[in-house]
Amino acid sequence: MSENRTATPLRRQPVQQRSAKRVERMLDATAELIQEMGYEAVTTTLIAKRAGVAVGSLYQFFPDKRAVVQALTQRNLERFMAAVGERLGGVDHQHWWDVVDSLLDIYLRMHREVPGFSKVHFGDVVDVRLLDDRRDNNRVIADSLTQLITSRLDLSAEQVALPISIAVQAADGLLNLAFRRDPQGDPEVVAETKFLIKGYLASRLGE
Secondary structure, three states, X not given: OOOOOOOOOOOOOXXXXXXXXXXXXXXXXXXXXXHHHOOOOOOHHHHHHHHOOOHHHHHHHOOOHHHHHHHHHHXXXXXXXXXXXXXXXXXXXXXXXXXHHHHHHHHHHHHHHOOOHHXXXXXXXXXXXXXXXXXXXXHHHHHHHHHHHHHHOOOOHHHHHHHHHHHHHHHHHHHHHHHHHXXXXXXXXXXXXXXXXXXXXXXXXXO
């Protein structure tokens, strides 16, 4: 499996708390603007204005709009993985795939509630390698899930890596279909997706 490390979009890391808060404001502003206008219409000037910072301040940390959105997408992935990790915390490793439905619910909730997420998801709208220039976005997610599952449950990466990768790819395509049919995610397609993914993982990783 590829090393689970993503490239940083930042020119430099914010050292002081004030700088870190400024970067967070830029990311929040970007998310709001993407939600309102879509990725293509957003500019660094608009981001800076919405965040209440000078454009030059933005360029201290980010070389361009793509880098800002990359940082926003990485933040979303971190929040997704944290929520997934919390849900996996008390799961019986023998039947962990039974919580697949709640993992998909985390994704659905982010799509409905997190500004900008419904427009760019985990980055494919911008670049299929937005999260890491060595791996496509779904591979980054699959590797992150594999690492999380193997660190918390009594399973090896060799057991779960390929099934997780297949499940992520299948879920991505099916959830895209659900959102094309209904902006909130067609409930019938979502239900079928949960059934399919749980059944597949149980067949590959069950006793």
